[in-house]
Amino acid sequence: MSNEPNKAQEPQIDEAVEAEVTTEAGGEEASLMDELTQANFRVEELEQALAAAEAKVDEQKDSVVRAAAEVDNIRRRAAIDVEKAHKFALEKFANELLPVIDNMERALAGTDAEAEETKAIYEGVELTLKSFTSAVEKFGLSQVNPQGEAFNPDHHQAIGMQPSAEHPANTVMMVMQKGYLLNDRLLRPAMVMVSQGGGSVDTQA
Incomplete structure (x- = not known):
């Protein structure tokens, strides 16, 4: 009889432990x-x-x-x-030199190379012009002298056109003033007269 209460309490202890374990888990x-x-x-x-x-x-x-x-x-x-x-640092300076070259070329054109009284002047101007031209060429200045060449609007400036039996149409028949390039950049265009050609124009329909 004394052992029955202990047996009744054992399930209650197990259930409490199980509940506590479950709660902890x-x-x-x-x-x-x-x-x-x-x-x-x-x-x-x-x-x-x-x-x-x-x-x-x-x-x-x-x-x-x-x-x-x-x-x-x-x-x-x-x-x-x-x-x-x-x-192109010399562009302004080169522009100032062009009239000097032009004047020396005009002096040569207006002087008789064969006449005794002007021969020495001609030779002196010619030598000076060659030396001057050679000097400026070292700095990239080059001349545009298109006599007999096809007209090039990039480098030439036409001041007029004339009929010509000797020159094909659109050909430079006369150079009024030479042009110049500075390191392949146009410094001054050549002033030229351009040929219209020598063929007759057929006006009949």
């Missing part, structure tokens, strides 16, 4: 779920931060590439500007 599971949820949030935050960092890096790469390209363009433009400055 449930608490641990809930805590684990919270930790997993927080870990997921943290992973998402890190992924977003990584994506933002990668986007920033890509943006900075593009900026660096654009900046490098701009620097190259500036250097290239600066080099071209310096080259042009060196190449």
Whole structure:
């Protein structure tokens, strides 16, 4: 009889322990779920931060590439500007020299090379002109003398047209004033008379 109460109490103790274990297990599971949820949030935050960092890096790469390209363009433009400055620095000076050359050529044209009284003057002017022309050619100045050539509007300026049986149409038949180039850039066009050709014009329909 004395052992019956102990037997009746044993199931109650087991149930309490089981309930406590279940509660602890449930608490641990809930805590684990919270930790997993927080870990997921943290992973998402890190992924977003990584994506933002990668986007920033890509943006900075593009900026660096654009900046490098701009620097190259500036250097290239600066080099071209310096080259042009060196190449055409004498343009104004050369323009001032052209009338001097023109006057010496006029002096030669107006002097008789065979006459004794003017022969020495002619030879002196001719020698001076050759030396002068040779000197300016070293700096890129070249003459445009298109006598007998086809008319070129890029280098020639026509002051008129005349019929000619000796020259084909659109041919320079006379050079009134020579032109000049400075390093292949037109400094002054040649003043020319252009041939209309010598063929007769058929006016009959």
